Amino acid sequence: MTEQQSIHGVWTKRWTFILAATGSAVGLGNIWKFPYMTGENGGGAFVLIYLLFIAGIGIPVMLAEILLGRRGRASPINSMHKLADEARSTPFWGGIGWLGALAGLFILSFYSVVAGWAVFYVYLMASGTFTGQSAEMISGEFGNLVSDPGRLVDWHTLFMAITVAVVANGIHKGLEMAVQLLMPLLFIMLLVLLGYSATQESFSQSLAFMFRVDFSRLSETAILSALGHSFFTLSLGMGAIMAYGAYMSRQQNLASTVVTIGLLDTLVALVAGTVIFTIVFGNGLEPGAGPSLMFQTLPIAFSQLPGGVVLGTIFFVLVTAAAWSSAISLAEPAVAWAVETLGMNRGVAALIVGVLAWFLGVACALSLNIWSDVTLFNNNIFDFFDKLTTNIMLPLGGLLICLFVGWVMDRAIVRGEVDIDHPTIYRVWFFLVRFVSPVGVAVVMFNKLMG
Ligand code: PHE
Numbered sequence: 001m002t003e004q005q006s007i008h009g010v011w012t013k014r015w016t017f018i019l020a021a022t023g024s025a026v027g028l029g030n031i032w033k034f035p036y037m038t039g040e041n042g043g044g045a046f047v048l049i050y051l052l053f054i055a056g057i058g059i060p061v062m063l064a065e066i067l068l069g070r071r072g073r074a075s076p077i078n079s080m081h082k083l084a085d086e087a088r089s090t091p092f093w094g095g096i097g098w099l100g101a102l103a104g105l106f107i108l109s110f111y112s113v114v115a116g117w118a119v120f121y122v123y124l125m126a127s128g129t130f131t132g133q134s135a136e137m138i139s140g141e142f143g144n145l146v147s148d149p150g151r152l153v154d155w156h157t158l159f160m161a162i163t164v165a166v167v168a169n170g171i172h173k174g175l176e177m178a179v180q181l182l183m184p185l186l187f188i189m190l191l192v193l194l195g196y197s198a199t200q201e202s203f204s205q206s207l208a209f210m211f212r213v214d215f216s217r218l219s220e221t222a223i224l225s226a227l228g229h230s231f232f233t234l235s236l237g238m239g240a241i242m243a244y245g246a247y248m249s250r251q252q253n254l255a256s257t258v259v260t261i262g263l264l265d266t267l268v269a270l271v272a273g274t275v276i277f278t279i280v281f282g283n284g285l286e287p288g289a290g291p292s293l294m295f296q297t298l299p300i301a302f303s304q305l306p307g308g309v310v311l312g313t314i315f316f317v318l319v320t321a322a323a324w325s326s327a328i329s330l331a332e333p334a335v336a337w338a339v340e341t342l343g344m345n346r347g348v349a350a351l352i353v354g355v356l357a358w359f360l361g362v363a364c365a366l367s368l369n370i371w372s373d374v375t376l377f378n379n380n381i382f383d384f385f386d387k388l389t390t391n392i393m394l395p396l397g398g399l400l401i402c403l404f405v406g407w408v409m410d411r412a413i414v415r416g417e418v419d420i421d422h423p424t425i426y427r428v429w430f431f432l433v434r435f436v437s438p439v440g441v442a443v444v445m446f447n448k449l450m451g
Pocket residue numbers: 024025026027028029030107231232233234235236238240326327329330
C-alpha cells in the first residue's frame with residue numbers, strides 16, 4: 001500500500017464512501033427539518049432559494065470539504081493543521097476543525113432529542129396507538145410527548161447510547177450494513193407514501209405550496225434559513241464530510257460522487273415535503289406548525305393506509321436509522337481528533353463526546369417544557385443550539401473552507417486533488433469556491449446579523 005492512509009483506516013469498498021456520506025447527509029434534516037422550514041417560510045419561494053443554494057454553494061463546498069479530508073488524511077482539526085502547514089499559512093486554519101467539532105457536539109445534542117422522538121414513534125406505531133383514531137387525536141399525541149420531560153430524556157438517552165455504541169466500535173462495521181440496506185428501504189417507503197399522497201385530493205395543493213414561487217410569502221429570515229439548511233442537510237461546514245473524506249480512496253471520482261449525494265439528498269427532502277403537505281392540507285393542519293410537523297402528519301397517513309401499523313413501524317425504524325447514520329458523523333470529527341492527538345481509546349473518546357452531547361441534549365429537551373422560559377438571545381435552549389449551528393457555525397465553517405481551498409492552498413495541489421477532467425467544469429467549480437460561495441455566504445450572514 002503506497003497511498004497514505006488515515007490511522008482510522010480506509011473504506012473497504014469503493015461504494016462505502018458514497019454510502020457513508022449519503023448516510024450522513026440524509027437524515028432528520030431532510031424528513032423532519034426541511035418540510036417544517038418550508039412550512040414556516042411560506043413554501044415555493046423558500047424551496048427555490050434552497051435549491052439554488054444547494055446547487056451553487058452546497059455542492060461546490062462539499063467537493064472542497066472532501067478534498068481537504070482526502071489530502072489531510074486525518075481528523076478535520078489535524079488535517080487543517082497539516083494542510084495549513086503545507087501551504088505555509090498560519091495554524092489559525094486549524095480553527096475550521098475546532099469550530100466544526102464544537103458544532104458537531106451542539107448539533108448532536110438537539111438532534112438526539114428529535115431522533116428520540118422518532119424512536120418513541122416506533123413504539124407508538126407498533127403498539128397500534130393510532131389505529132382508528134381521528135386526525136386530531138393523532139396530531140395531538142405529539143403535545144403529550146413534548147410536555148413530558150421524563151419521556152423526552154429517556155428516548156434521547158436511548159438514541160445517544162446506540163450512537164455512541166457504533167462510534168466506539170469504529171464507524172465502518174455497523175455503518176456499511178446499515179446504510180446499504182436501510183437507506184434504500186427508506187427511499188422505497190417514501191415512494192409508498194408519495195403514491196398514497198398522489199391519491200389524495202390535497203396532493204395538488206401540496207405541489208402548489210411546494211413549487212409555486214411567490215416571493216411575497218417569503219419571510220424575512222427565510223434566506224438565511226435556506227442557506228443554513230443547505231449546509232445542514234448536506235452535512236457541510238463542520239468537518240463530518242471532511243472526516244469521511246479522510247477515509248476515501250484516491251481512485252474515486254470526486255465530482256460525480258458529490259453530485260450524486262446532492263441529488264439523493266434533495267430528492268428525499270422534496271418527496272418528504274410533498275407527502276407531509278398533502279397530509280397537512282388534507283386534514284386542515286397548519287403548514288407553519290414548526291418542529292412538530294412531521295410527527296403530527298405522517299402518523300395520520302399510516303392510520304389510513306392498509307397495513308399502516310406495520311408500514312408506520314417500519315417507517316419510523318428507518319427514520320431512526322437515517323438519524324443514526326447522521327449522528328455518527330456528527331460525533332466523528334471530535335472522536336477522531338481525541339484518538340489521534342490524545343491517544344485516547346476510541347470507545348472512551350466516543351463515550352466522552354456522547355456524554356457531553358447528552359447533557360446539552362437534556363437541556364434542549366427540558367427547554368421544551370419545564371425550562372421553556374429560559375432564553376438565550378431570545379430563543380429557548382433547543383432553538384438556540386439549532387440556530388447557532390445552522391445559521392452561524394455551519395455557514396461560517398463553509399466560508400472558511402472556501403477561502404482556504406480557493407485562496408490559500410497551492411493551485412496545483414487543488415487541481416490534482418479534485419481530478420475533474422473537464423477543464424470548463426473545473427473552472428466553474430473553482431470560480432464558485434473562490435468567489436461565489438464565500439461572497440454569497442458572507443452577504444447573507446452579515447446582512448442578517450446587521451439587520
Ligand atoms: N445532514 C444531516 C441531516 O440532514 C445532519 C448533519 C448535519 C449531519 C451536519 C452531519 C453534519 O439530518
